[in-house]
Amino acid sequence: xxxxxxxxxxxxxxxxxxxxxxxxxxKKWPVSYSxxxxxxxxxxxxxWGSVPWHIGIxxxxxxxxxxxxxxxxxxxxxxxxxxxLATETIxxxxxxxxxAGLIVLILRRIGSSKVQAVTxxxxxIILGLLLAQVLLGLAVALHYKYGAAWVSGTxxxxxxxxxxxxxxxxxxxxxxxxxxxxxxxxxLLILLIPFxxxxxxxxxxxxxxxxxxxxxxxxxPRHSEASEANYQQEEAxxxxxxxxxxxxxxCGVLAIGTVDKVYNFFxxxxxxxxxxxxxxxxxLKRLQxxxxxxxxxxxxxxxxxxxxxxxxxLKANEGKYFIDxxxxxxxxxxxxxxLPILMSAKCTHLGCTVSNQVDEKGQVLCPCxxxxxxxxxxxxxxxxxxxxxxxxxxxxxxDKRGKVIAERAASGQITGDTALSSIKECNxxxxxxxxxxx
Amino acid sequence: xDIRAQVSMVFHLDKCIGCHTCSLACKNxxxxxxxxxxxxxxxxxxxxxxxxPTLWEDQSHYKGGWKLNxxxxxxxxxxxxxxxxxxxxNPNQPGLEDYYEPWTYQYENLFTAPEGDDxxxxxxxxxxxxxxxxxxxxxxxxxDLSGSPLYAENDVNLDELTDEEREQLFEIERISMMYLPRxxxxxxxxxxxxxxxxxxxxxxxxxxxVLVNQDMCKxxxxxxxxxxxxxxxxxxxxxxxxKCILCYPKLETGQVPNCFQSCVGRIRxxxxxxxxxxxxxxxxxxPNHALIESQRSAICDPYDPKIIALAxxxxxxxxxxxxxxxxxxxxxxxxxxxxxxxxxxxxxxxxLFYVPPLLPVMGKMDNGHYANTIDxxxxxxxSARLPIKYLANLFSAGNVEIIExxxxxxxxxxxxxxxxxMGDIDLVQINRMMREGNxxxxxxxxxxxxxxxxxxxxxxxxxxxxxxxAISETCxxxxxxxxxxxxxxxxxxRGP
Ligand code: SF4
Ligand code: SF4
Ligand code: FES
Numbered sequence: 001x002x003x004x005x006x007x008x009x010x011x012x013x014x015x016x017x018x019x020x021x022x023x024x025x026x027k028k029w030p031v032s033y034s035x036x037x038x039x040x041x042x043x044x045x046x047x048w049g050s051v052p053w054h055i056g057i058x059x060x061x062x063x064x065x066x067x068x069x070x071x072x073x074x075x076x077x078x079x080x081x082x083x084x085l086a087t088e089t090i091x092x093x094x095x096x097x098x099x100a101g102l103i104v105l106i107l108r109r110i111g112s113s114k115v116q117a118v119t120x121x122x123x124x125i126i127l128g129l130l131l132a133q134v135l136l137g138l139a140v141a142l143h144y145k146y147g148a149a150w151v152s153g154t155x156x157x158x159x160x161x162x163x164x165x166x167x168x169x170x171x172x173x174x175x176x177x178x179x180x181x182x183x184x185x186x187x188l189l190i191l192l193i194p195f196x197x198x199x200x201x202x203x204x205x206x207x208x209x210x211x212x213x214x215x216x217x218x219x220x221p222r223h224s225e226a227s228e229a230n231y232q233q234e235e236a237x238x239x240x241x242x243x244x245x246x247x248x249x250x251c252g253v254l255a256i257g258t259v260d261k262v263y264n265f266f267x268x269x270x271x272x273x274x275x276x277x278x279x280x281x282x283x284l285k286r287l288q289x290x291x292x293x294x295x296x297x298x299x300x301x302x303x304x305x306x307x308x309x310x311x312x313x314l315k316a317n318e319g320k321y322f323i324d325x326x327x328x329x330x331x332x333x334x335x336x337x338x339l340p341i342l343m344s345a346k347c348t349h350l351g352c353t354v355s356n357q358v359d360e361k362g363q364v365l366c367p368c369x370x371x372x373x374x375x376x377x378x379x380x381x382x383x384x385x386x387x388x389x390x391x392x393x394x395x396x397x398x399d400k401r402g403k404v405i406a407e408r409a410a411s412g413q414i415t416g417d418t419a420l421s422s423i424k425e426c427n428x429x430x431x432x433x434x435x436x437x438x
Numbered sequence: 439x440d441i442r443a444q445v446s447m448v449f450h451l452d453k454c455i456g457c458h459t460c461s462l463a464c465k466n467x468x469x470x471x472x473x474x475x476x477x478x479x480x481x482x483x484x485x486x487x488x489x490x491p492t493l494w495e496d497q498s499h500y501k502g503g504w505k506l507n508x509x510x511x512x513x514x515x516x517x518x519x520x521x522x523x524x525x526x527x528n529p530n531q532p533g534l535e536d537y538y539e540p541w542t543y544q545y546e547n548l549f550t551a552p553e554g555d556d557x558x559x560x561x562x563x564x565x566x567x568x569x570x571x572x573x574x575x576x577x578x579x580x581x582d583l584s585g586s587p588l589y590a591e592n593d594v595n596l597d598e599l600t601d602e603e604r605e606q607l608f609e610i611e612r613i614s615m616m617y618l619p620r621x622x623x624x625x626x627x628x629x630x631x632x633x634x635x636x637x638x639x640x641x642x643x644x645x646x647x648v649l650v651n652q653d654m655c656k657x658x659x660x661x662x663x664x665x666x667x668x669x670x671x672x673x674x675x676x677x678x679x680x681k682c683i684l685c686y687p688k689l690e691t692g693q694v695p696n697c698f699q700s701c702v703g704r705i706r707x708x709x710x711x712x713x714x715x716x717x718x719x720x721x722x723x724x725p726n727h728a729l730i731e732s733q734r735s736a737i738c739d740p741y742d743p744k745i746i747a748l749a750x751x752x753x754x755x756x757x758x759x760x761x762x763x764x765x766x767x768x769x770x771x772x773x774x775x776x777x778x779x780x781x782x783x784x785x786x787x788x789x790l791f792y793v794p795p796l797l798p799v800m801g802k803m804d805n806g807h808y809a810n811t812i813d814x815x816x817x818x819x820x821s822a823r824l825p826i827k828y829l830a831n832l833f834s835a836g837n838v839e840i841i842e843x844x845x846x847x848x849x850x851x852x853x854x855x856x857x858x859x860m861g862d863i864d865l866v867q868i869n870r871m872m873r874e875g876n877x878x879x880x881x882x883x884x885x886x887x888x889x890x891x892x893x894x895x896x897x898x899x900x901x902x903x904x905x906x907x908a909i910s911e912t913c914x915x916x917x918x919x920x921x922x923x924x925x926x927x928x929x930x931x932r933g934p
Pocket of ligand 1 (some may be wrong): 625
């Protein structure tokens with residue numbers, strides 16, 4: 001409930017209010033906002049505050065935006081250890097610079113009586129929120145390392161789901177409180193943009209780069225009328241040149257395309273039968289993959305039992321991966337008692353896939369932030385970043401004719417005839433109706 | 439050719455008595471409000487002196503105006519890229535201490551103080567914080583202190599003077615000074631406009647008045663630094679910049695700006711100049727010593743039929759052309775070449791011109807008497823009380839010849855009038871003087887009349903600014919009648 005409010009309602013409300021409020025303020029009350037600089041009243045501390053703060057926050061904001069706007073590219077880049085390390089370092093350094101600047105700005109605002117004369121309550125609220133936000137950001141970066149990597153599996157898809165109006169909290173459910181608080185504060189800050197000095201971020205004068213040095217404004221209709229004639233003449237000429245250039249360009253492109261096609265048709269390289277076959281077969285393979293995926297999904301939506309493996313195929317030291325009802329990875333081991341162990345392979349820390357290799361201590365490793373999980377109980381080792389055990393999945397053992405020999409309920413209770421000798425030839429299934437309501 | 443009209447100005451410094459009436463006339467109407475207390479859109483400085491804000495002419499510190507980079511003009515204060523870093527902190531922006539902390543007095547205390555042994559006093563309190571202040575500086579802190587080593591010696595215009603010249607200047611018996619009233623020059627090549635990141639500053643096409651659009655100003659303060667005359671002020675309360683508006687609401691209704699109207703010495707002239715806007719950049723890109731001539735070359739003759747035709751083509755009305763022909767400014771600047779812009783080396787092409795003062799120059803003492811004979815008068819210019827070099831640094835980018843030309847002409851006119859009134863000077867000598875001063879008797883008469891006897895209508899030739907045409911699309915002039923300058927007044931407030 002709380003999550004729904006904080007992570008679905010709040011972002012939408014904040015975003016809508018921010019957009020509408022900002023537009024109204026910019027259009028209807030432009031005279032009310034500016035950078036509200038107080039350099040005039042107190043320049044010295046301002047330099048040491050404002051410059052680091054702004055540079056730091058620009059770097060960090062750009063980083064966050066890149067990760068959210070280009071998750072694919074971002075993820076593939078963060079796959080390289082050096083890039084990941086560099087990104088983390090730059091981000092953290094920028095955060096520290098921000099923090100230093102912000103502290104100077106806060107001290108200055110509280111300390112100088114002249115600056116106080118132009119300080120509003122909203123200014124103080126904003127400064128407080130920003131301080132909390134930067135501290136949280138740094139804490140997350142310190143404590144949950146490699147955020148640049150795990151964000152692509154968590155916050156990015158969540159934000160994407162918000163943008164596509166299909167909010168999905170699943171991605172961020174397991175995130176630590178600090179990360180969630182960082183998000184909530186971000187929403188609050190966005191909400192406050194139109195009601196505070198923060199609105200000055202939309203005044204960044206990018207047009208300055210392009211505009212001519214002088215700016216002459218004529219109010220006089222006679223001037224425009226008089227120059228209308230000249231202008232029209234020139235305009236007509238400009239239009240003509242533009243049109244001619246456009247047509248030439250278009251024709252050129254078309255011509256090149258046509259020539260290319262014609263040339264290829266007659267003289268172009270011929271595909272050998274083998275090459276053609278290869279192309280077709282890759283296409284086919286791709287189609288097949290899509291079909292399989294789809295089938296898997298459908299199967300999981302309709303049937304109550306899904307085959308994992310023959311019982312005899314399970315090993316004790318190497319798990320067999322499969323896909324559970326939620327389309328998440330899970331794995332199956334053979335237990336000491338000859339019965340199967342089925343557990344989720346989605347790390348309870350930040351959702352990486354846990355390895356299926358059992359070490360000598362009887363544990364499997366999540367490689368992302370090094371959590372070891374006990375295969376028998378699913379419990380993480382003491383001190384691991386993951387705090388919750390990997391959930392055990394309910395299963396059923398069926399003979400060839402589909403008769404349930406034994407099963408394990410979500411509660412962990414095992415019923416049925418586990419001692420049956422023919423059990424070795426049976427298959428292991430995961431079961432839906434018994435799967436806990438989790 | 440792109441002919442534009444400019445409402446421009448001449449200040450005749452010989453007549454300024456340094457009374458500051460102009461400053462107060464401006465203050466009372468425009469800047470007597472919170473955030474603007476420290477602003478003096480019009481101020482009067484004592485020269486030699488440090489001015490307001492302190493040492494504003496020191497561009498190595500304040501970085502105002504343009505610099506010549508090869509053939510291109512570039513802002514001294516920023517380029518298109520570092521302008522963005524300077525949004526966060528502008529290293530050259532003058533701060534409060536360069537102006538002064540505005541204060542008032544706690545007058546209530548005089549009435550409400552409890553009974554005691556002492557007289558109650560009204561202590562000074564800051565108009566920013568409301569706390570008691572120690573007054574360390576104010577506007578015109580160096581008023582009339584030309585001899586003071588604290589102020590006058592720091593005047594940057596004295597930098598190139600020889601030790602001897604300096605000594606002369608500060609010798610106690612010879613100490614001299616002049617007054618320099620300053621408002622925004624409404625430049626034709628304004629560096630303030632060029633520096634504004636938001637594009638809020640603009641020059642009005644019809645009359646050349648430079649204004650800050652308060653809606654668009656986002657308080658980046660680039661203009662405060664970029665204006666070499668420091669005539670843009672940052673309002674600490676509203677977070678926007680403000681400047682002299684040449685009283686456009688008054689001009690638009692045919693009245694004279696406050697500082698002109700109130701001027702006790704009647705030193706101020708206002709009128710129209712026509713100039714060629716296409717040539718601005720080229721004119722301002724010549725070496726320092728040629729700048730005065732090159733600015734003059736961009737100003738057009740309002741009687742030339744070709745110019746008139748081009749002006750009409752640009753939508754300049756008949757009334758404007760007529761005003762340009764009657765313009766006292768055209769006479770002082772172009773016809774007589776007596777009026778010079780202040781610090782043309784900043785290359786903003788200022789449109790306010792000054793007739794340099796003659797009195798201090800002439801006040802040379804000879805045996806305890808003012809030198810009054812005509813012999814060798816022009817040669818006396820070199821040892822004048824206020825060194826010619828000093829005036830040249832102010833009014834001709836260091837070009838001494840231009841100042842000498844002006845001085846000779848002014849002296850010739852003065853002796854011509856003296857010979858008419860007193861008849862005590864030999865005609866041959868007068869003729870020689872007029873020749874050397876480049877002035878004919880008719881012209882001398884004309885200069886004398888416009889300088890000494892001119893009526894209000896001759897000093898201020900204001901064409902109708904036809905604002906009603908400009909706003910006709912947004913508002914019916916009949917309905918807008920009475921509102922400020924026919925516009926819609928908006929209250930500039932600090933937002934949340
Ligand atoms: S004097 Fe006036 S027009 Fe010229 S640069 Fe300064 S503010 Fe701009
Ligand atoms: S009012 Fe006129 S005479 Fe007095 S200081 Fe101003 S410009 Fe000079
Ligand atoms: S995702 Fe962090 S330890 Fe598994």
